[in-house]
Amino acid sequence: MGAREHGGLIGWCRLLFTDILFPGKADADTRVRRLSLLLVLLLPAVLLYPTRGFHLLEPDEGRYAQIPKEMLVNGSWVVPTLQGEPYLDKPPLMYWLTALSYRAFGISQESARLVPALCVHFTILAIYLIGRRSVGERSAFWAAMLLSVAPGFVSVARLLLLDGLLVLCVTTSVLCGFEAVRTGKLKRGWWIAAAVASGLGFLTKGPISEVLLFVPLWVYGFLMRGGERQPNPLTPFPKKEGGTEPNTTNAMQPGMVLSPSPFRGGVGEGLQTQPAPAVVRWYWYLTFFGVVFAVNLPWYVAIYFREPQFLKYFFWEHNVMRFLQPFDHLQPIWYYVPILLGGLLPGTLLFAAYFWRLLRPAPGDSANRSSAGGFWLLTGAWCAFFFSCSGSKLPTYVLPAYPFLCLAIGEFVARTKWNTAFRTRALIGGMAALVMVAHYVAVPWYARERSPFGRPELVERFVSDHDVAVVCFPRNCDSLAFYHDRSDMRNVRTKSVNQLMVDCHHRPRTVILFTHHDSLQGFKNTLPPSLEIVETSTLKRKGKSSLLDKFAGATPWGLCDVAVVVPKYHVPPRDGAE
CATH class of the missing domain: 3.40.1360 (Dna Topoisomerase Vi A Subunit; Chain: A, domain 2)
Known part of the structure; x- marks a missing residue:
C-alpha cells in the first residue's frame, strides 16, 4: 500500500501538487516566433544599454568599478585588490569580466556597467529561449516581457553589483538542470550545461547557485514520482465490462504520473499522464560537481597559495556566518515580501489573479496549470524562502527569484483570457514606459544628487x-x-x-x-x-x-x-x- 492510498501527509502533498494544483500539460508549441524574439531582444536593449552613463553609486558601485581597474592596471588577475590591499570578500569572475570590458572599451562607468546590463539581457533571453521548452513559447514570451519591465529586477540587476551575474548563472543553471531531467530520461548535454553555469555562479559568489538548483529539483522529483506506482485514490477506475471489478489494466505506465482531467475542486473524470522527472544517478552528481570543480579549482588553488586565509574568510565568515549569525544588514523574516510585491510589478497584479485561480479554480482551469509551471513557482518560492531565512538581508539578494516567478505568471497569462486581454498589454506597456522614464531621467538625476561628484x-x-x-x-x-x-x-x-x-x-x-x-x-x-x-x-x-x-x-x-x-x-x- 502506497502513501497516497493511505492518504498520509506525504501522499496528500503529492496529490495536491500533481492532481489538484498542477495536473495539466504544458503547451506543446515551443517554436520560436520571430516577432516574439525581436521584442525580447529590443525592449531590454532600449532599457539597458543607452542608460549606463550615470554616476557610480557609493559604496558598492564605486568598489566594484575600482577593483577591476586595479586588476587591469596592475596585472593582478589572481588576487583582487582595493586601494592596493587584497580584497577577498568575493571570487573574481565579475572583476575579470569588468576588466575585460575596460580593456575593450576603455575605463569608464559605461564600460563598468556593460557587464551587468548584458547579464540582465541574457537572463531574459534564457527565460524565453530555454524556458519555452518546458512551458511553451507563449508562456515563455510573457515571462520574458514581465521580467523585462519588472522594476525590482531590470532596474536593480543592471547596477554594477555581483547579483546580476549571479542571477544569470543561477537562472541558466536551473533552466538547464530542469530541462535535463524534465522528460523522464536524463539529457546529458543539458546536465553538463547546468553544471557549467553553476560553476560560474560559484566563481561569482560562492556555493549559493548549487543550493538554489538542487533543492527545487529534489522536491519536484519527490512530488512527481509519488504517483509512479499508485493511482489517484480519489479517481475510481471504470468497471470491467459485464462485471463489478474495476479495470486496472494499463492503469499506470512506468515513469508516468496520473492526474485527473480537472473540474472545480481539482479532481474529475478521466486521467491524463505526466512524465516523472529522471532519476539522477550518483555518477551524474559526480560528473556535475566534477565540472564545477574544473571551473573553480584553478583559481581557488592559486588564491590559496597567495592568500591562505581566503578559504576560511570567504566560506566560513562570508557564507556560513553571514547566513547564521550576521553582523550587518539585519532585517525581519518578512523583509522580502514587500520587495517582491513592488519589484514584480506589473506581475504582482497578475500574480494575485494567478493565486486566486489556484485557490478557486473555474471548470477547466486546472488543465492550464502544468507541472512545469508548478516547478517554476516552487523554485521562485524556494529562492525567496531561502534568503528570508538568512540573517543578513539586502534587497538584491532575492533577485534570483524574479525569473522563476515570472515563468509561473507567464504560463498563467498565456493559457487564460489574460493572454488576449487589453489590460495585460496595457500593464506591460505602461510599466515599460515608467521604467524607461526612470532609467533615462530619474535614476541619472538621483545618482547625480547622491554621488560625491555630483558637485x-x-x-x-x-x-x-x-x-x-x-x-x-x-x-x-x-x-x-x-x-x-x-x-x-x-x-x-x-x-x-x-x-x-x-x-x-x-x-x-x-x-x-x-x-x-x-x-x-x-x-x-x-x-x-x-x-x-x-x-x-x-x-x-x-x-x-x-x-x-x-x-x-x-x-x-x-x-x-x-x-x-x-x-x-x-x-x-x-x-x-x-
Missing part, C-alpha cells in the same frame, strides 16, 4: 594634486579613486585614528575625506595640539525644502565632509612613510 567643484580641488596624500575616514569612497585615478588613496578605520594622527604629523599636508555625518566633528575632538585643520568643505546641502530635495537626502552617499590637515611643526618623514 565636482567641492571635491576636485582637494584631490587633483597627486603629491598630496588622500585618506578616507572611516570608510572607503572608492568612486573617488576610480574617477580621479587615485589608487594611492587609503582608508583608515575608527580604531586606527591614532595611527592617522601620527601619519599626519609626518606629511606636510593630508586631505581627509569624512564618509560619515559626524566623523569630522569627532575627528576635531580628538585632534592633538600639534595638528591643525586649515580648510574644510562640506557636501551637505542647505536650504532643503522641496520634496525632491528631501528625497535626494542631505548629503551624498559615501562622502560628507573634506578637511585639510597640516602639522604645526614639521616632523621628518619616517622610513617607508608616504
Whole structure:
C-alpha cells in the first residue's frame, strides 16, 4: 500500500501538487516566433544599454568599478585588490569580466556597467529561449516581457553589483538542470550545461547557485514520482465490462504520473499522464560537481597559495556566518515580501489573479496549470524562502527569484483570457514606459544628487594634486579613486585614528575625506595640539525644502565632509612613510 492510498501527509502533498494544483500539460508549441524574439531582444536593449552613463553609486558601485581597474592596471588577475590591499570578500569572475570590458572599451562607468546590463539581457533571453521548452513559447514570451519591465529586477540587476551575474548563472543553471531531467530520461548535454553555469555562479559568489538548483529539483522529483506506482485514490477506475471489478489494466505506465482531467475542486473524470522527472544517478552528481570543480579549482588553488586565509574568510565568515549569525544588514523574516510585491510589478497584479485561480479554480482551469509551471513557482518560492531565512538581508539578494516567478505568471497569462486581454498589454506597456522614464531621467538625476561628484567643484580641488596624500575616514569612497585615478588613496578605520594622527604629523599636508555625518566633528575632538585643520568643505546641502530635495537626502552617499590637515611643526618623514 502506497502513501497516497493511505492518504498520509506525504501522499496528500503529492496529490495536491500533481492532481489538484498542477495536473495539466504544458503547451506543446515551443517554436520560436520571430516577432516574439525581436521584442525580447529590443525592449531590454532600449532599457539597458543607452542608460549606463550615470554616476557610480557609493559604496558598492564605486568598489566594484575600482577593483577591476586595479586588476587591469596592475596585472593582478589572481588576487583582487582595493586601494592596493587584497580584497577577498568575493571570487573574481565579475572583476575579470569588468576588466575585460575596460580593456575593450576603455575605463569608464559605461564600460563598468556593460557587464551587468548584458547579464540582465541574457537572463531574459534564457527565460524565453530555454524556458519555452518546458512551458511553451507563449508562456515563455510573457515571462520574458514581465521580467523585462519588472522594476525590482531590470532596474536593480543592471547596477554594477555581483547579483546580476549571479542571477544569470543561477537562472541558466536551473533552466538547464530542469530541462535535463524534465522528460523522464536524463539529457546529458543539458546536465553538463547546468553544471557549467553553476560553476560560474560559484566563481561569482560562492556555493549559493548549487543550493538554489538542487533543492527545487529534489522536491519536484519527490512530488512527481509519488504517483509512479499508485493511482489517484480519489479517481475510481471504470468497471470491467459485464462485471463489478474495476479495470486496472494499463492503469499506470512506468515513469508516468496520473492526474485527473480537472473540474472545480481539482479532481474529475478521466486521467491524463505526466512524465516523472529522471532519476539522477550518483555518477551524474559526480560528473556535475566534477565540472564545477574544473571551473573553480584553478583559481581557488592559486588564491590559496597567495592568500591562505581566503578559504576560511570567504566560506566560513562570508557564507556560513553571514547566513547564521550576521553582523550587518539585519532585517525581519518578512523583509522580502514587500520587495517582491513592488519589484514584480506589473506581475504582482497578475500574480494575485494567478493565486486566486489556484485557490478557486473555474471548470477547466486546472488543465492550464502544468507541472512545469508548478516547478517554476516552487523554485521562485524556494529562492525567496531561502534568503528570508538568512540573517543578513539586502534587497538584491532575492533577485534570483524574479525569473522563476515570472515563468509561473507567464504560463498563467498565456493559457487564460489574460493572454488576449487589453489590460495585460496595457500593464506591460505602461510599466515599460515608467521604467524607461526612470532609467533615462530619474535614476541619472538621483545618482547625480547622491554621488560625491555630483558637485565636482567641492571635491576636485582637494584631490587633483597627486603629491598630496588622500585618506578616507572611516570608510572607503572608492568612486573617488576610480574617477580621479587615485589608487594611492587609503582608508583608515575608527580604531586606527591614532595611527592617522601620527601619519599626519609626518606629511606636510593630508586631505581627509569624512564618509560619515559626524566623523569630522569627532575627528576635531580628538585632534592633538600639534595638528591643525586649515580648510574644510562640506557636501551637505542647505536650504532643503522641496520634496525632491528631501528625497535626494542631505548629503551624498559615501562622502560628507573634506578637511585639510597640516602639522604645526614639521616632523621628518619616517622610513617607508608616504
